[in-house]
Amino acid sequence: MTAPGEAARPKPARRPTIKDIARRAGVSESAVSFALNDRPGVSQDTRARVRRVAEELGWQANSAARALSGERAGALGLVLARPAQTLGVESFFLQLVSGIQEVLSARKIALLFQVVEDLGTECALYRRWWAERRVDGVLVVDPRTEDPRPQLLTALGLPAVVIGGPAAPAAVAPHPDAAAPAAPPPDAAAQPPLATVWADDAKAMARILDHLYGLGHRRIVHVAGLPGLAHTERRIRSLRTEAALRGLDARHVRSVTTDYSDAEGAEATRRLLDAARPPTAIIYDNDVMAVAGTAVAAGRGIPVPAALSIVAWDDSALCRVTHPRLTALVRDTPGFGRLAAQELLAVLDGGPHRTVQGELPHLEARESTGPCPHD
């Protein structure tokens, strides 16, 4: 009656429990529990013996049982809300996840990773995870200016760390360089106090502008990503501020927004190059658009960097396979993930909701940026 291929299925080996350990070590189950969890109540001798037996048996705590009694699921969640099409050309997320897991796996904490279509589904998923007690906390990515998630998570009491927030870091920790009185946006105070790790986009933008300004560029356009995202707005604001600091004309140094796709990146580039006075330098908010923009320039016979300089915000293999190779802003993304994971663990351990800052990115100058051409 068994289907082909089913016949040989072996009976799964029974996994050892603390009861097995208790029997072999000649103690009670609770003594085993004490011994294995570093709690007082057992002698050094017994503790060592129990540990040895557990080792021999290859015992690992049943995560469900531990979760049920210990009130900890031993898992964290990360949801990525992205339409399926736009998925995966960026290296950012896998690297972030990789960094996060480096921290988690050392503490035997699992990561539930889920890709969903939109923000609504993401919120529904948080509710479900919360109700099912699947996770002890979540890492929130792609914070937005109008974001329902912090409020939801606060209401649920689900510990969280926002990666890439807050919308206005200046309001939390005033940027020493930001002499210009950049008024904190009205929603800054309204944000529930979730723990946050953030990157100093203002300083990063300053570095890019230093580089381009130093090369003589005065007409610089920033091809940004999705307008709703917090870091997009932050970068746009930073560009304005930094341009003003250098006395640059706001009509020639400005941002345009896209959906991060190669198609919109290319389209934006075409429009920019069609203008009466096209920019001499373009900053793209991700690697994919930068490559697409470079291809557009190549298609029109516009030499890079002789006639147009290009900078990619975020490095990846892509930036090295184009011709010429792209000058890019290099971030330690796995490091950022590690930082976020550590913060979340700290919150779970009862720590305060802090706002910590990731390492500053640096600009890797390659062949796509050069001196500004003379008109």
Added chain:
Amino acid sequence: MTAPGEAARPKPARRPTIKDIARRAGVSESAVSFALNDRPGVSQDTRARVRRVAEELGWQANSAARALSGERAGALGLVLARPAQTLGVESFFLQLVSGIQEVLSARKIALLFQVVEDLGTECALYRRWWAERRVDGVLVVDPRTEDPRPQLLTALGLPAVVIGGPAAPAAVAPHPDAAAPAAPPPDAAAQPPLATVWADDAKAMARILDHLYGLGHRRIVHVAGLPGLAHTERRIRSLRTEAALRGLDARHVRSVTTDYSDAEGAEATRRLLDAARPPTAIIYDNDVMAVAGTAVAAGRGIPVPAALSIVAWDDSALCRVTHPRLTALVRDTPGFGRLAAQELLAVLDGGPHRTVQGELPHLEARESTGPCPHD
């Protein structure tokens, strides 16, 4: 005594349990369990009432409790063994994961996704997940010719589906077109009978060769990926078979292996173009190498496709941002993920270990392939 930012932390709302439902519905806890799990033993009336109350309370089963008693973790695992550097330029994985989750989330099954450095760590992780009963099964990616994972998983009794295996589909389901007596490799029989979803790389390769052969190309090199991977070997074998079928010279139609990186893809391309009789067409095993190869050609002033045709195995935004846009083999990767997830669920439900085949990819002809130049 509370740290700043901690003061406002709300007491988490208590999540409802079946006990709450039982009280409100005026029945016992087990009646609730029966009602909510579609088991006989309660009247239609009671069932409806219990359901309504559960709905009102927003009840969701505590996954830990269910796992503990029901022997099902309600989660599956997927491990990606990749060195951190090579992470994330391919769109394949996120799309695969997205497809998998489409199937899983409908059944409220979570996915544990983990990125590790190597195969040894991956195996250790399977052991841990098994011992901790974290997952009910796993999806195995990147099968290799010498792969310790199937044996381990079989020994553990951890249900699994291999994505992209087996090494020799011909041995399982003879390819009708494969008239050439391609001897099944020795390890084919040694493979434990894990469930498998696979793509017909032989047919895909045939399509690519049809295209290139039809354009007159007779010197074709396949820049393959990592030599240890099953699908790499399969594609290499397919190229040989298909070349022989068309009477092509094995010295001019051959494969070289790389590590999938842009660097090795570019390096391989340089070597090929340096040869006395360089190929007139190159097939790259992923999009990143194809783009890198195109850049090398551009750097040497070799026009594509006038002097060199290029095909990418796997499509992505990358193939559309180069100049010219790359002819690519388009696969329905999310669909492949859905298929794999369905197979694993079938196995968990006691089904047989089948070997099912994914949809055939098609070749999207773009501007990077053209008629073979005359020598």
Added chain:
DNA sequence: TCCTCGGACTTAACCGCATTAGTGCGCTCA
């Protein structure tokens, strides 16, 4: 009329671990 049968529930046991409340024992000290 009595007994049986089965549907609709309830009770109780259990999953594997953490944790709290004992228990027995040797030692100290009034």
Added chain:
DNA sequence: TGAGCGCACTAATGCGGTTAAGTCCGAGGA
């Protein structure tokens, strides 16, 4: 000398479900 104490350990309970084993009751058959 016996109350008091601390230590090492055991017994018992609970987490929130599932499930096997009753219990109750009304309908149907002999």
